[in-house]
Amino acid sequence: MEISEQSFKEIFLAEVGEWVPERADLLAHHAWRVAEQNKVMNLTRISDPKGMAIRHALDSLSALPILSGTDEVGVQRVLDLGTGPGYPGLALAIAMPELEMVLLDSRQKKVKFLEELVADLGLSQQVRCVWSRFEDWIRPERKSINMVLARAVGRLPRLLEWTTNNYFGPLLLWKGPAFDQELIEAKSIMEQRKLSVVLDLPYELPEDDVKRRLALIDWKVEHEEQE
DSSP, X not given: OOOOHHHHHHHXXXXXXXXXXXXXXXXXXXXXXXXXXXXXXXXXXXXXXXXXXXXXXXXXXXXXXXXXXXXXXBOSEEEEETOTTTTTHHHHXXXXXXXXXXXXXXXXXXXHHHXXXXXXXXXXXXXXXXXXXXXXXXXXXXXXXXXXXXESSOOHHHHHHHHTTTOOXXXXXXXXXXXXXXXXXXXXXXXXXXXXXXXXXXXXXXXXXOOEEEEEEESHHHHHHHO
């Protein structure tokens, strides 16, 4: 059943509006554009307004305390690895106008869509869209990136093999109940590369009983203690 743009945004805003009221309209427009594009391009399996509000937007915004520096980390320039439809990176950039965000994906069609969407949202000065493989793009840029975000990108051992040989900074991961097992599987590479979980923050989503957590993985804490 087709839903109008106005109805879609009203349903979306009913779930998200109070989180970032001054920017909620931009979050709703982001979600609407993704849902419309999803009809012709495989961007997400969740495209209904309530589902997108909770499972995409609010899930992304759960990292706001970390990125804003109210917990342990303050950041300015962030890379969203495998951004897909712009979650979490674009949603966080909308909520934090002071944050410089790079949306990186290896699929050209998705990056082209994101470029159009970012321009439509008026965020071209804040958000950069990059079509590249992570390992190619990060080498000359890694010193300018304060944090890499990875949501629904893959299991931890593969992700660390892929990223930490090229990037030596904090990784913020969105994880679920399987994360403890992933940590066991990744023990060897974490020890080898002197990585540790420096922050493990549980969080909840409305109408959802899945045990979710934000995990911040870094090498610097352990490294500096040894020096």
